Amino acid sequence: MVLMKYNGYEVTERENCIIVENVKDFNPVHIFECGQCFRWIRQDDGIYMGTALGRTVNVSFSDGVLRIDNSNLEDFKNLWFDYFDLGRDYSEIKAALAKDEIMKRAVEFGYGIRILKQDIWETLISFIISANNRIPMIMKVVDSISRAYGEEIDFKGRTTYAFPSAESLSNAVLEHLQACKGGFRCRYILAAANAVVNREIDLDSLHRLDTDSARCELTRLPGVGNKVADCTLLFSGVKYDVFPTDVWVKRVMEELYLKREASFKEIQEFAADYFGNLAGFAQQYLFYYARENRIGAG
Numbered sequence: 001m002v003l004m005k006y007n008g009y010e011v012t013e014r015e016n017c018i019i020v021e022n023v024k025d026f027n028p029v030h031i032f033e034c035g036q037c038f039r040w041i042r043q044d045d046g047i048y049m050g051t052a053l054g055r056t057v058n059v060s061f062s063d064g065v066l067r068i069d070n071s072n073l074e075d076f077k078n079l080w081f082d083y084f085d086l087g088r089d090y091s092e093i094k095a096a097l098a099k100d101e102i103m104k105r106a107v108e109f110g111y112g113i114r115i116l117k118q119d120i121w122e123t124l125i126s127f128i129i130s131a132n133n134r135i136p137m138i139m140k141v142v143d144s145i146s147r148a149y150g151e152e153i154d155f156k157g158r159t160t161y162a163f164p165s166a167e168s169l170s171n172a173v174l175e176h177l178q179a180c181k182g183g184f185r186c187r188y189i190l191a192a193a194n195a196v197v198n199r200e201i202d203l204d205s206l207h208r209l210d211t212d213s214a215r216c217e218l219t220r221l222p223g224v225g226n227k228v229a230d231c232t233l234l235f236s237g238v239k240y241d242v243f244p245t246d247v248w249v250k251r252v253m254e255e256l257y258l259k260r261e262a263s264f265k266e267i268q269e270f271a272a273d274y275f276g277n278l279a280g281f282a283q284q285y286l287f288y289y290a291r292e293n294r295i296g297a298g
Contacts, residue, residue: 001013001014002014002073004073006076006077006081007081007086007087008022009021009022009023009086010022011073011076013072013073013076016069016070016071016072017067017068017069017070017071018067018068018071018072018073018075018076018080019065019066019067020065020066020067020068020076020086021064021065022064023061023064023065023066023086024064024090024091025090025091025094025111025112025114026061026066026084026112026114027061027111027112027113028042028048028059028060028061028112029042029112030110030111030112030113030288031084031112031113031114031116032048032050034110034113034284034287034288035135035284035287035288035291036115036116036118036231036234036235036284037050037052037116037118037126037235038126038135038138038139038142039051039052039139039142039143039146039163040052040059041139043058046060047059047060048060051146051153051160051161051162051163052083052116052118052119052122053079053083053119054151054153054162055070055071055075055079055153056070056153056155056160057069057070057071057080058070066084068080070155070156082117082237083116083117083118084114084116085114085115085116085117085237086114088114090113090114093278093281094107094111094285096278097275097278097281097282097285102256102257102286103282103285103286105289106282106285106286106288106289106290107285109285109288109289109292109293110284110285110288110289113284113285113288115234115235115237115240115280115281115284116235116237117236117237118235118236118237119163119236120203120204120206120232120236120238121163121165121166121196121203122163123231123232123235123236124192124203124218124221124224124228124232124236125142125145125163125169125189125192126138126142127228127231127232127235128185128188128189128192128223128224128228129141129142129182129185129189130228130231131185131223131225131228133185137181140181141180141181141182141185142163143161144179144180144181145163145164145169145177145180145182145189146161146162146163146164147161148164148172148176148177148179148180149164149168149169149172150162150163150164150168151164166192166193166196166197167193167197169189169190169193170190170193170194170196170197172190172193174186174187174190177189177190185223187222187223188221188222188223188224189223191221191222191223192221192222192223192224195221201217201218201220201221206218206233206238206239207238207239211233211239211241211242214229214233214238214239215229215230215233215242218232218233226245226264227244227245227246230242230243230244230245231244234280234283234284239280240277240278240279240280240281241272241276241277241278241279241280242279242280242283243267243268243271243272243275243279243280243282243283244280244283245264245267245268245271245283248296248297249267249283249286249287249296250262250264250267251296252286252287252290252295252296253267253270253271253286254267254296255295255296256286256290256295256296257270257274258270271283
């Protein structure tokens with residue numbers, strides 16, 4: 001058994017498992033089922049199995065203790081600490097956002113949400129797949145693409161698959177990729193892969209751009225509109241002042257805040273003015289609260 005203190009947490013490694021104590025504002029259901037990620041699956045015992053950053057792990061949480069199975073101290077420091085955004089005080093964020101009754105209810109309902117810092121390439125492709133698609137189908141397509149083109153991972157005697165690199169997908173044949181059931185989005189996936197491989201776009205440099213410029217850079221790609229771009233920026237931890245808005249989020253904002261029909265531009269301007277640099281966090285609390293309570297679904 002190895003014990004260390006790391007950024008305010010007590011972290012123990014034992015038998016290929018990491019145990020992190022004193023974790024607050026963390027609920028796996030809220031995190032993995034709020035619509036930000038597609039490769040975490042809840043098992044019958046309530047534990048979530050997921051593949052991210054080239055690793056497959058089991059994650060569980062109880063009474064302030066986070067457990068990551070199939071991991072070690074180095075992976076925790078180099079991967080999972082940032083992936084789960086454990087260096088951020090979400091209590092402060094929720095306090096700042098809970099300035100009206102709507103947001104108070106939303107942050108109380110999704111109290112355990114944390115915005116994951118996912119690999120930006122995987123996030124981009126996942127949200128290209130998300131266009132006009134339901135979450136169960138998105139998960140199936142992402143899994144199929146990973147099985148077809150990703151590298152194998154040995155996880156407790158079973159084989160899982162990492163999300164494929166841009167290089168791997170750039171070599172895909174369209175007809176074979178379409179067998180993964182991505183439909184019309186497969187052309188966009190290939191275009192994005194080729195753009196990254198040919199250095200027509202540098203995903204790793206987007207954090208150095210202002211938000212509008214980063215969004216514009218992503219929307220140069222076929223199949224990437226403002227909503228997909230904003231989701232990519234937010235859920236990879238690149239920009240937190242975006243407010244991903246699709247037709248449903250627009251209806252939610254009209255019903256909860258504006259009390260009238262509004263354009264997408266008006267929704268974006270309202271979110272920027274009202275939530276400021278916390279707009280991305282606000283969107284996730286509102287999205288999860290509204291979806292689970294079927295607000296705006298009529």
